[in-house]
Amino acid sequence: MTKQTQPKENHNESLKLYTQKQERSTPKLRRKAKNRNIVKGKAQARRNIGKLLGGRSKRTIQREIALGKVKLLNSDLTYRTEYSADAAQNKRDFNNTTKGPRLKLGANFKLIEFIENKIIKDKYSPVAALAEVRKKGYEVNFCVKTLYNYIDEGLFAKLTNDDLPVKM
Structure with missing residues (x-):
């Protein structure tokens, strides 16, 4: 029996073709992570993370890390700082609550008090008030719809939906 051996060149080519097929089947991010050394330095690491996340800039990654930094207590009662995606999301959600249009009532406290008195004491409906x-x-x-919305949201100190004669 004669042993068939492939020349080295053919073997290398078939190996190259096999690895190319394998790369096509793996997800793009995983393939990029395998091919690059992510931790070369902080700046380089952020750039690489940005590339892995669809071309985000280094500054975007810096902002995200800064937003999600939390202090954790170790068992030896020392602190360590880590990134927490949940903490970053909670901060972002809280910061988004301040967005939106300003209240039409503004800081007109006499108007607010007048409306509260008419509805609570005099038993006026919001339309009549x-x-x-x-x-x-x-x-x-x-x-009137805005007034009902403000009552629903609890923007009046004394006035609630329970004080309304009939809720529309």
């Missing part, structure tokens, strides 16, 4: 407000000469730039 708003009409009375306009009669008295207060500057009002919102409609």
Whole structure:
């Protein structure tokens, strides 16, 4: 029996083809992570992480890391700083609560008190209370629906949905 051996060149080519097929079947991010040394330095690591995450800039990664830094207590009562994705998301969600339009009531406390008194003490509906407000000469730039929304959201100190005669 004669042993068939492939020349080295053919073997290397077939190996190259096999690895190319294998690379195509693996996800893009995993393939990039295998091919690159991620931890060369902080700046280089952030750039590489940015590339892995779809071309994000180094500064985006820095902001994300800064937003998610938390102090954790070790068992020997020393502290360590780590990144927490949950903490970053919670901070981002909290910061997003301040977005949106300003209240149409503003800081007009006399108007707020007048509306509360008309609805709670005099048993006016929000529609009638708003009409009375306009009669008295207060500057009002919102409609009845907005007033109902403010009551629903709890923006009045004393006034709740329970104080309304009939909720529409």
